[in-house]
Amino acid sequence: MTTGGFSLGQPTPSVKATTIIAIAFEGGVVIGSDSRVSAGASVVNRVMNKLSPLHDKIYCALSGSAADAQTMAEIVNYQLDVHSIEVGEDPLVRSAATLVKNISYKYKEELSAHLIVAGWDRRAGGQVYVTLDGLLARQPFAIGGSGSSYIYGFVDAEYRQGMTKKDCQEFVVNALALAMNRDGSSGGVAYFVTIDKDGTDEKCILGNKLPTFFDE
Amino acid sequence: MLKCFTDNRFNTHGQRLTVHFDSPNLYGAVPEVSPAKGDPSSAHRPINTTTIMAVEFDGGVVIGADSRTTTGAYIANRVTDKLTKVHERIFCCRSGSAADTQAIAEAVSYQLGFHSIELDEPPLVQTAANLFKQMCYRYREELMAGIIVAGWDKRKGGQVYTVPMGGMLVRQPVSVGGSGSSYIYGFIDSNYKTGMTKEECLRFTADALALAMERDGSSGGVVRLAAITEAGLERSVILGNQLPSFSA
Numbered sequence: 001m002t003t004g005g006f007s008l009g010q011p012t013p014s015v016k017a018t019t020i021i022a023i024a025f026e027g028g029v030v031i032g033s034d035s036r037v038s039a040g041a042s043v044v045n046r047v048m049n050k051l052s053p054l055h056d057k058i059y060c061a062l063s064g065s066a067a068d069a070q071t072m073a074e075i076v077n078y079q080l081d082v083h084s085i086e087v088g089e090d091p092l093v094r095s096a097a098t099l100v101k102n103i104s105y106k107y108k109e110e111l112s113a114h115l116i117v118a119g120w121d122r123r124a125g126g127q128v129y130v131t132l133d134g135l136l137a138r139q140p141f142a143i144g145g146s147g148s149s150y151i152y153g154f155v156d157a158e159y160r161q162g163m164t165k166k167d168c169q170e171f172v173v174n175a176l177a178l179a180m181n182r183d184g185s186s187g188g189v190a191y192f193v194t195i196d197k198d199g200t201d202e203k204c205i206l207g208n209k210l211p212t213f214f215d216e
Numbered sequence: 217m218l219k220c221f222t223d224n225r226f227n228t229h230g231q232r233l234t235v236h237f238d239s240p241n242l243y244g245a246v247p248e249v250s251p252a253k254g255d256p257s258s259a260h261r262p263i264n265t266t267t268i269m270a271v272e273f274d275g276g277v278v279i280g281a282d283s284r285t286t287t288g289a290y291i292a293n294r295v296t297d298k299l300t301k302v303h304e305r306i307f308c309c310r311s312g313s314a315a316d317t318q319a320i321a322e323a324v325s326y327q328l329g330f331h332s333i334e335l336d337e338p339p340l341v342q343t344a345a346n347l348f349k350q351m352c353y354r355y356r357e358e359l360m361a362g363i364i365v366a367g368w369d370k371r372k373g374g375q376v377y378t379v380p381m382g383g384m385l386v387r388q389p390v391s392v393g394g395s396g397s398s399y400i401y402g403f404i405d406s407n408y409k410t411g412m413t414k415e416e417c418l419r420f421t422a423d424a425l426a427l428a429m430e431r432d433g434s435s436g437g438v439v440r441l442a443a444i445t446e447a448g449l450e451r452s453v454i455l456g457n458q459l460p461s462f463s464a
Contacts, residue, residue: 153402153428156403157403157427175402182405213408214408
């Protein structure tokens, strides 16, 4: 795709090669990602935090084209700030997800990014929304990015209803570690954020501290 | 570029099969009465886009596969048997083009039978795996075949060798293949343990295949399992409504 009459000869930075995951529990959510940004075969950033705050208790996880995803997150961050001032209280997670969906859908031909929106609000507690291709759907958990293909079986088998906060954190870290092992385009460190009524807690697990499996 | 040759075999309707190649990714056999030659949209070749799996345990191997064969969007066979015997204690799991893998398995089965008569003892699994590899590597441009070879022999017990597309050969304690395999790498990595018993391996294989069939549109039907040990072969089938289910 060319813009302005010239074309970029080299591949553009992309976080599509990525693994993102979010899971809701009673009273909050855990959202996590790997940290690799690649441009073709080169890793241009090996410690990128793909979990972007949209508001105090609402985060989104970025995948797809790095530029598109970051810009969408920034725009929605601004729109949410305006919205929360207008209504005079913290915005709903569903509002944030709807704003992301509106951009995804309106510019679906031009943009190539998928954001998973997750957070906590007073009305509905912990929620996870997917906005792929401009749809909006709430799910108990969601995975995305190229690395997610390898962990569909794992998350289907491991997810149970009624998991606690700690269970969810382990679930996210295990899922990220498994995907990062198998997907050449995911790697680095694992970031995860736990959001509940008391606040947000950001954590980073370094590569050598990630869970290991039978062949390591 | 269109190349074709006639394969002297017949499909189940008694029609002579002609193999057409018109793109690097579409292979298979179509009846000679198919649409005009050179029609690039004749993508209706039987394909086993599938999920196959094999696990070693002490004393043998467990192999498993789904049962779906598709030609385009139509499921040509919903009860396919993708676990093919190449010798008494050596089986292969087939994925990719149905025609290619059947032809390769028949050729290897013949070669193994001959070799076993010469040797006057059962062939080694490694021998069978190498025969598959030689054929898949030599004809790598023409074939679309991902094969897992598994069996038992006296020298090394239960062994699993994988020969993916391209024709490499490597032995692994557990191996998965086919389009549905992508979805279960995470499950396999986290749930496989060394030292599992035959029953644990059967349960592990059935769970993994059920998960893959749930997510992969090209895999489905029933789960066919086989356990190969020194004592012999035990085949079983898990019907669709008896598959393990997961809360998601």
